[in-house]
Amino acid sequence: MIRILIVEDSIVVSMLLKGMLAAESDFEVVGHARNGEEGVRLARELKPDLITMDIRMPVMDGFEATCQIMSTNPIPIVVISSSVDAEELRITFRAIEMGALAVIEKPFGPRHPDYEKGRHDMIQIIRAMAGVKVVRRNRKVGRVRPDEVFQRTIKIRKSFELVAIGCSTGGPQVLKSILSELPASFPLPVVVVQHISRGFVQGLASWLNSVSPLHVKMAEQGEPLLPGFVYIAPDDKHLLVTRHGSRLIASLSAAPPVGQFRPSATPLMQSVATACGEMAIGMLLSGMGDDGAAGLLELRQAKGHTLVQDQASSVVYGMPGSALKLDAVDEVVNLNEIPSYLQKVMVEV
Template sequence: MIRILIVEDSQVIALLLKAIFEAESDMQVVGHAKNGREGVQLAHELKPDLITMDIRMPEMDGFEATRMIMANDPAPVVVISSGVDDEELQTTFRAIEEGALSVIEKPPGFAHPDFEVVRRELVETVRAMAEVKVIRRRSLSRTTGTGSYALTMQQPAKDYELVAIGCSTGGPQVLQKMLSLLPADFPVPVVVTQHISKGFIGGLVSWLAGNTTLKIKQAEQGEQLQAATVYFAPDDQHLQVIRRGSKLVVKLSADAPENGFRPSASVMLKSVATACASRAVGVLLTGMGVDGADGLLALRQAGGHTLVQDQESAVVYGMPGAAIALDAVDQVVAMDGMATYLCRVVGK
């Protein structure tokens, strides 16, 4: 049974969350805190398996509550935020920085047409995060280097023109660390598909931009990819890479979801395999599900270099594990070694 503590100042939202969780046979709500201060206290008293955390609350906000919980009574924290304005989005991602695992939009009412989609995402995220038993601030840090898998590494060609990254749950923390360590003159563009609730990609981009010397932006239709720039797939659009002469260009589309996602890491990686073949590096980081695995395989079969985050440093090993199962991976790399590895591979 997953024992859940709800930290939420709205009684209506708290009751809705309680109804959603307790409709699941393996979930039980053991407490409700009406502000961050109560949340810190109940986290200490109840020792829940997982905490859902509102951001904007009286007395103590969700960022400060997450910081204190992770310092004193570590537990998996899932931020549930409306993401209505820049201030709340910034606080949301500061909570991620302090150790919260994921951010989910607040569920609408039962009659809302998006209710079932949001409900399913919330339940699946809570179920996966509850398996992460010990979470501490900065706990994902590991010894720099590659993972322990005995995979054959192809010899990098040193003339790569693109890095493509797919990630889901736990991805923002890894991206923050990795991108902050890449140099301002990183010699190739980076494209990223990050699964995140609708409305939060702008906040993620803004937060990451404050943590790196690289340029971070949402991809725009038809723009030419530039070195030292990181392009994120926008809300509800696949990010694909196409070639126009010697230039790599963004193509955005609202084609059907793949592996249940739009944007899909598989769609992005398959386009990179077509456009770049052996001149691209593909990366899958922590995340639920299998999205990206077949795309990474397509890139490897096209001659590209493929790598995944190691299991020890990943919050959820669904996406990297699925790629390994498909024999789509050249190298497994620990989170702390990812930036160094990429710099070495692209010749920086």
């Protein structure tokens, strides 16, 4: 049984959440807090398996509640947020930075055409997140220097020209950890597919841009991919990489979803294999399912350099684990070492 605490000041939203969760035989709502302060207290008293956290509440907001819970009594937290409120989006991603595991849109009513899809996505995320082992977030992890990582020889084919990343559950925190440690002089463009609820991509890009020396933005159709920039796939479009002479170009596609995903990491990696081949680095990070694994295999077969995040540092190991099962991986790297690894690869070219 998954025991859930709802922290939500809106009576309407809390009733919708309770109704959605009650339909699952393995879910039990054990408490409802109407503000962050009450949520912190009930989290300590009830010890739920998971907390759904609103952001804007009286007395104490969801960000401060997340900070207190994750620093004293860490419990998996899923943020329930609005994607249309810029300030709420900003606070939402600060909560993600402090240890909340995922963000989903506030639920629609039963008569809304997207109700069933929203409910299905929410249930899937909550069920996956409830089993995640979280740790206190008041500790600082020491930065690893490039010369301390991977003393073994790295098999480099040629000078690289692009990094492609696919991630899902746990991805925002992982992207922040990596991108915040790469220097502004990083010599390659980075393209990213991150599975996230509709409406949150721009907020994700803005947040990452604020914490990274690199320029982070949503990808646009036909734009050149430039060194020192990070391009994130927008809602409901596959992000592909094409070549025009010596230039790499972003291409957005409305082709059908791959599996259940659009954007999907699989067509991204496939396009990178075609456009760049051995001059690309492909990477799959924390995430549910197997999206991107087949594409990473194609990139490896095209002589690209492929790596995945290790299990110990992943929130969910579906995507990296699936790539390993397909023999699509050259290197398995701990999250704390990925920025140094990428810089060391650049040095050794």
